[in-house]
Amino acid sequence: MNIVLEPGASALLDALHRADFAAYAVGGCVRDSLLGLAPHDWDLCTAARPEQVMELFGEKQCIPTGLQHGTVTVKRDGKLYEITTFRTEGNYSDGRHPDSVAFVPDVREDLARRDFTINAMAYSAEEGLCDPFGGQEDLARGVVRAVGEPLRRFEEDALRILRLYRFAARFGFVIDEATEAAAKQLAAHLDCVSVERIEEELDKLLSAPKPGAYLEPEVLAFVLPELPLDFLSEAREIIDALPAGAEEVTTRWAALLLPLGEDGTRKALKRLKCSNAVIDGVSTLVKEKAPRTLPLTLQAKRLLGKYDLHTVQQLTALWSALQPERKDEFTALQKEAETLTAQSACCRVSQLAVNGCDLMAAGVAPGPGLRRALEALLEEVITGRLPNERAELLAFAAKFLRLDKRKKLR
Numbered sequence: 256m257n258i259v260l261e262p263g264a265s266a267l268l269d270a271l272h273r274a275d276f277a278a279y280a281v282g283g284c285v286r287d288s289l290l291g292l293a294p295h296d297w298d299l300c301t302a303a304r305p306e307q308v309m310e311l312f313g314e315k316q317c318i319p320t321g322l323q324h325g326t327v328t329v330k331r332d333g334k335l336y337e338i339t340t341f342r343t344e345g346n347y348s349d350g351r352h353p354d355s356v357a358f359v360p361d362v363r364e365d366l367a368r369r370d371f372t373i374n375a376m377a378y379s380a381e382e383g384l385c386d387p388f389g390g391q392e393d394l395a396r397g398v399v400r401a402v403g404e405p406l407r408r409f410e411e412d413a414l415r416i417l418r419l420y421r422f423a424a425r426f427g428f429v430i431d432e433a434t435e436a437a438a439k440q441l442a443a444h445l446d447c448v449s450v451e452r453i454e455e456e457l458d459k460l461l462s463a464p465k466p467g468a469y470l471e472p473e474v475l476a477f478v479l480p481e482l483p484l485d486f487l488s489e490a491r492e493i494i495d496a497l498p499a500g501a502e503e504v505t506t507r508w509a510a511l512l513l514p515l516g517e518d519g520t521r522k523a524l525k526r527l528k529c530s531n532a533v534i535d536g537v538s539t540l541v542k543e544k545a546p547r548t549l550p551l552t553l554q555a556k557r558l559l560g561k562y563d564l565h566t567v568q569q570l571t572a573l574w575s576a577l578q579p580e581r582k583d584e585f586t587a588l589q590k591e592a593e594t595l596t597a598q599s600a601c602c603r604v605s606q607l608a609v610n611g612c613d614l615m616a617a618g619v620a621p622g623p624g625l626r627r628a629l630e631a632l633l634e635e636v637i638t639g640r641l642p643n644e645r646a647e648l649l650a651f652a653a654k655f656l657r658l659d660k661r662k663k664l665r
Contacts, residue, residue, distance in 0.1 A: 258288045258378050263331045264297035267312075267338065268379060274311055276303040277341075279362055279377035279385060286373050289394055290426070299338045300377060302360050308338050324356055341365040347411040350447040363387050367402060370415045371422065371434075375402045397428045405437035413444040417456035417478070420471060424463035439473045446477065453478050454527040461507040464499045467491030470511075479511075481523045486514045496576035505533065506569045509540035510576065517542040539566060545574040545581070555591040556637040559602035567592045601636050601643040604629045608645045614652050628655050 260268070264280055271278035278301035284294035301308065308327045309317045318328040318335075325340030343364050344353035359365065362377050362385055369375040372390040384391065388402050399422050401408045401415075409415050416438045423430050430438075445453065457478065460466050470491055472484045493510040497503065512520045520541045524534045539562070546554050558567045571589040575582040601607060609632070611625055619628050632648050632655075635641035641651055 257380075257383075258285065260378075260380065261294070261297050263334050264299060264336060265380070267299060267329060267331060267336055270311060271299075271301050271303060271308075271338075272379075272381065274303070274307075276301050276307070277360075277362060277379075278303070278338075279379045279382075281339075281362075281366075281377040282369070282374050285376045285378045285384070286390070286394065288378075289376075289391060297336055299336060300341055300362060300365055301338055302341055302362075303338075304340055304358060308340075324353075325358055342368070344368050344411070350410070350413045350444055353411075369402050370408055370412070370418060372400050372402055373422070397426070398431055399423045399426075399428050399434065400431035401434040401437065405431075405434045406441065409437055409441045409444065413441065414448050414452055414456065416442060416445060416474060417448075417453065417460070420469040420474065421456055421460045421463070424460050424466040424469040427464065439471070442474045442477050445474070450527045454529060457527075458501070458504055461494065461504050461511070462499065462501045465495045466507075467495040470494070479523065481515055481519060481526075482512070483514050493573075493576045496579070497572055503569075503572075505536045506540060506573050508533075508537045509569075509573055512537065513541055513577075515541070536566070536569075540569055540573055543570055545578060545585070548584075551587060551591050552595070553638065554588055555595055556600065556602045558588075559592055559595060559600075560633075560637070564592060564596045601633070604633050606643070607632055607636065607648060608643050609648045609652070613645075613649065617649055617652055617656070619652065619656055628652055631655050 258280070260280060261284075264284070268278045268280065278299060280297055281300040282298050284297045287294040303311065305319070305322045305325055305327050308329070309319070312329050316330045318330070320326045320328040320337065325342050327338050329336050329338055340358045341360065341362055341364060342356045342358050345355035345357070346353070348354050366375040366377060366385070366387060372388040372393045374390070375388050376390040377385040393400050399419060419430060419434065419438050422428070460469060463469070468491065470487060472487055475482060475487070476484060490511050490513070494507050497506050497510060508524075509520075512523060515523060517538050520538050521534055524537060546557075555567075558570070562570070568589055571585040571592075575585045578585075595602065599606070607629065611621075611629065614625055614628055615621055619625050632641070632651060635651060636643045636648075641647055
């Protein structure tokens with residue numbers, strides 16, 4: 256099996272080989288290449304020690320990323336490449352990081368410390384594929400399987416439990432029976448993983464094409480204890496019906512956390528240390544309920560008066576997944592919102608052809624009355640009773656001002 260190496264990675268490997276160091280592309284880039292996918296990063300491993308890597312490529316081109324773990328980042332042609340010395344690892348006292356590492360001369364010893372067989376392959380043009388644990392066969396079978404003893408792999412690093420489901424979901428693979436049994440058995444060990452890393456893995460899991468089947472109740476019980484697991488079977492179907500991808504993960508979070516309501520959603524995401532933008536975005540989707548039947552244009556205008564177009568698109572996608580029998584209605588609502596946005600239709604006070612200064616010049620006093628006048632003008636415009644034209648709006652404002660004064664005199 257030949258892999259086409261990325262030019263920069265190939266050049267770095269050639270330099271290491273010329274200096275008589277064994278060196279390989281390793282991990283995800285090998286896995287993705289075998290699957291016919293374009294690798295996002297090219298990580299390299301070598302028998303060269305960190306100081307030898309820095310001497311070979313020059314200190315100006317090297318970043319000492321993690322010398323204690325044997326990792327140097329090398330800059331080449333505007334790209335960054337991590338080069339890590341072959342190593343074995345000691346005990347994991349904290350359930351996340353090795354207490355010590357030892358540099359070794361054989362790549363097979365290095366591969367033996369890795370999480371899953373599909374990530375434990377190395378490649379060089381000279382030697383071909385180095386696959387001591389059957390990763391290529393597991394790729395062909397569509398299986399995610401731990402390297403060696405599964406319990407040991409998860410005891411070393413509990414985050415691997417979430418990575419297991421994330422990789423399986425990403426590729427649509429099945430999970431090896433013994434590997435999944437160990438993951439479930441040790442799920443409680445996820446309490447030693449930082450909430451930031453947990454949230455990052457859940458984000459990636461929810462971004463997968465069809466993650467529903469990989470939302471394992473016995474694991475989620477420890478990372479999302481707020482979630483009522485009896486809702487999970489329904490949530491899986493809803494999530495799978497939503498658009499996939501990292502840019503759509505907010506909608507999928509909303510589908511997962513829907514039973515918590517707005518307040519519960521905010522608390523759960525805050526505990527996971529999500530950004531305020533994520534918390535606000537997900538909570539908005541959870542809070543907003545699908546509208547009852549109204550004139551299509553008016554529905555779209557009212558939504559655009561509250562939210563930007565992307566949020567409206569997320570809402571209509573979520574409502575379609577929640578109420579598939581109304582999907583055509585929500586699709587039409589989304590298209591109407593897109594059309595109105597493209598036309599710069601007036602949906603907000605800021606889009607009116609007059610502003611507060613215009614109304615004050617016409618005699619409206621600043622304060623709550625001014626706000627009421629602007630909102631009344633907007634209501635007339637979005638319902639189609641009044642065109643968004645300056646003269647028409649000022650004339651209506653004058654009438655509104657007279658009516659408002661009469662109310663105050665009563």
